[in-house]
Amino acid sequence: MGNQITIAFKDIPGRADSRLVEFVGDLDATNVENVLERIIALMNDGIVRIVADFEKLRYVNSTGLGILLHFSKMAKEKGGCFKIAHVNEHVFEIIEIIGATTLLEIYDSVEEAIGSL
Amino acid sequence: MRNFKLSVDRCTIHDSLIVIRFKGSLDADRVASINEVVNGVIASGDFFVIAEMSDVSFISSPAFGELMGCKKRLVEKGGNLYLVGLDTENRAKLRLLGAEKIFEFLPTVSAAVRRYHWDNEDTGDTFRILLPTILSYIPEIRSFFSSIVRQKGYSKRDAFRIEAIIDELGNNAIEHGDPGVTEPVEIIGKVYRYKIELSVANRNSGVSQANESVREINNRLKGDTSFNLNEKRGRGVELVKMLCDEISAAAEDDKTVIRIIKKKEV
Numbered sequence: 043m044g045n046q047i048t049i050a051f052k053d054i055p056g057r058a059d060s061r062l063v064e065f066v067g068d069l070d071a072t073n074v075e076n077v078l079e080r081i082i083a084l085m086n087d088g089i090v091r092i093v094a095d096f097e098k099l100r101y102v103n104s105t106g107l108g109i110l111l112h113f114s115k116m117a118k119e120k121g122g123c124f125k126i127a128h129v130n131e132h133v134f135e136i137i138e139i140i141g142a143t144t145l146l147e148i149y150d151s152v153e154e155a156i157g158s159l
Numbered sequence: 160m161r162n163f164k165l166s167v168d169r170c171t172i173h174d175s176l177i178v179i180r181f182k183g184s185l186d187a188d189r190v191a192s193i194n195e196v197v198n199g200v201i202a203s204g205d206f207f208v209i210a211e212m213s214d215v216s217f218i219s220s221p222a223f224g225e226l227m228g229c230k231k232r233l234v235e236k237g238g239n240l241y242l243v244g245l246d247t248e249n250r251a252k253l254r255l256l257g258a259e260k261i262f263e264f265l266p267t268v269s270a271a272v273r274r275y276h277w278d279n280e281d282t283g284d285t286f287r288i289l290l291p292t293i294l295s296y297i298p299e300i301r302s303f304f305s306s307i308v309r310q311k312g313y314s315k316r317d318a319f320r321i322e323a324i325i326d327e328l329g330n331n332a333i334e335h336g337d338p339g340v341t342e343p344v345e346i347i348g349k350v351y352r353y354k355i356e357l358s359v360a361n362r363n364s365g366v367s368q369a370n371e372s373v374r375e376i377n378n379r380l381k382g383d384t385s386f387n388l389n390e391k392r393g394r395g396v397e398l399v400k401m402l403c404d405e406i407s408a409a410a411e412d413d414k415t416v417i418r419i420i421k422k423k424e425v
Contacts, residue, residue, distance in 0.1 A: 071330050072295050101319075103326045104394040132319040139401040140394065 047073045047099075049080060059122070060091040060159055062152065065099040069106035078109050082116070090122025093155040097128040102136055110137075114146055123147060127155040161217075163189055167196060172272045176207045182214040185222035193222060197229040197240075206238025207279075209271045213244030223253060227261055239278065241271035277311075283351040284311070289343035292333045292361075301325040304348055311350050317424045320402045321355060327395035328417055332361035335372060336415075353423045354404075360416040369410040376408040376417070 047067035054060040061084060069077065084092070092113070102110075110126070117124040127149040129137070137143055149155035162183035170176035177200050185193070200208055210226065212218075230240040242262045245253070250264050258264075265271045276282060286307060290300055305322040309315070325346065332344040342362045349356040363369040379396050387393070400406055405420040 068298060070298065070326060072298060101322065103323060103330070104398050105330065105391075108391055108394060132316065135316075135319075136323060136398065140398055 047077060049077060051084065054093070054156055054159070057091065057159060059089060060093070060156075061089050062093050062095060062156070064095045064097075067099070068101040069099060069109075070101065070103045071105040074105050074109050077106075078112070081109075081113055085113075085116060085120060085122070090117050090120040091159050092117060092122070092124050093152060093159070094124065094126045095128055095152050096126055096130065096133060097152075099130070099133055102133050104136075104140065107137065107140060107142060111142060111145055123159070125149060125155040125158065127152045161186055163192070165192065165196060167200065170209060170268065170272065172269060173275065175205075176209055176272065176275060177205045178209045178211055178268060180211045180214070184217040185215060185219055186217070187219045187221040189219075190221050190225045193225045193229065197232070201232060201236060206233050206236040207241075207275055208233060208238070209241045209243050209268055211243050211268060212249070213246070215245070215249060218249050218253065220256065223256060223258065230261060239275070241265055241274060243268055243271050277352065281352050283349040283356070286348045286350070288346045288348075290329055290332075290346055291343050292336060292341060294330065294333055297326055297329045297333075300329060300346065304346075307348070307350060308355065312352075313355075314424050317355075317421070321357075321421060324357065324399050324402050324419060324421065325359075327399045328357070328359040328419075331395050332359050332415075332417075336361035337364035337368065355421045355423075356418070357421070358416055358418045360411070360414045363413050363415060366410070366413050369413050369415050372415045373408045373410040376415070380406060380408065 047065065047069055049066075050064045052062040052064065054062055063081070081092070110124075114124040125147045128151055129148060134148075137146065137148070149158065163185065164182040166180045168178050168180070170178050179196060179200070197208065208229070226240065226242070233240050240262075243265045244267065245264055253262070263274070265274060277284075286304070288300055288303070290296055301322045304325050305318040308318045308321045329344060329346065336344070345360045347358045363372060376396060379393050380400060399419065403419040403421045407418050409416050409418070
């Protein structure tokens with residue numbers, strides 16, 4: 043019972059303060075705490091420029107959206123950024139109708155997001 | 160000439176339907192018999208026909224062509240022809256002839272009656288779930304509802320929206336219900352052809368608390384309580400409001416009941 047999400051960290055060549063984070067699965071109230079802990083630990087280690095690859099993120103709910111906004115705010119406060127790339131149309135709809143597109147940096151592709159770092 | 164028989168009876172499950180049972184081989188020279196029997200049914204004023212074919216060994220292309228013609232005539236009269244009980248070999252053959260664009264292969268007469276209900280009576284199919292007040296149950300519940308909605312012919316987007324609505328309302332019912340109450344959250348879904356009705360009910364510690372919860376939710380729904388994206392509270396209700404077509408909250412005894420209507424995307 044419960045819901046699985048996996049996140050994997052990948053280096054971005056030539057950028058020591060950056061990471062690509064791949065999200066796979068559903069981000070919801072059952073697993074936000076785990077994701078929150080891992081991303082915050084990353085930022086506390088000085089990795090404050092993050093590109094989140096959402097290609098395989100199937101679902102997000104309002105709680106998941108809340109931590110994305112939190113990551114974005116926290117990264118900015120630390121002088122970095124939290125960028126989202128490759129969002130599927132259903133997840134994008136959730137982000138859009140709640141009005142978060144203006145608060146989150148969203149890119150069509152990972153390459154584009156990395157290029158903007 | 161190979162063995163062939165047919166019989167015509169009124170459906171014993173639903174008297175608005177006629178069942179024609181075919182037996183044996185539907186060779187090309189049976190076209191006239193098929194035509195005659197279906198025309199007889201139409202002439203008697205019945206336009207919903209189940210062709211029961213579990214004892215059919217062979218269907219020729221001309222016989223299948225005649226069945227297509229029968230379906231066309233019935234549809235023109237506001238009715239339908241349901242193909243039921245075809246074996247694997249016949250289904251495979253008819254698929255090659257493109258039959259699935261015209262007919263849905265149904266397993267039994269009961270399945271055809273259910274399809275008739277769904278297409279014509281729109282009484283809706285009801286699903287009731289008792290959700291334990293534990294968050295980790297929600298992903299499977301929302302996924303279950305989403306799969307039902309897909310099976311009922313709703314789009315992937317509608318199914319995703321229903322999944323999100325169930326998720327948010329289920330989470331809120333657990334989070335804002337009385338922590339001392341172990342009674343499950345009741346989720347009732349009624350899926351119609353063109354709309355879905357949902358209700359989610361949780362028990363509070365008393366009538367006054369239920370009234371207070373409903374007052375707070377209604378303030379959010381009416382916009383009297385401003386929505387702030389950066390605040391956790393209210394985000395879920397706001398999302399549900401945007402995803403559905405109608406939403407209301409009511410206190411019923413010591414329960415908070417949220418009801419929504421989501422219309423089918425066209």
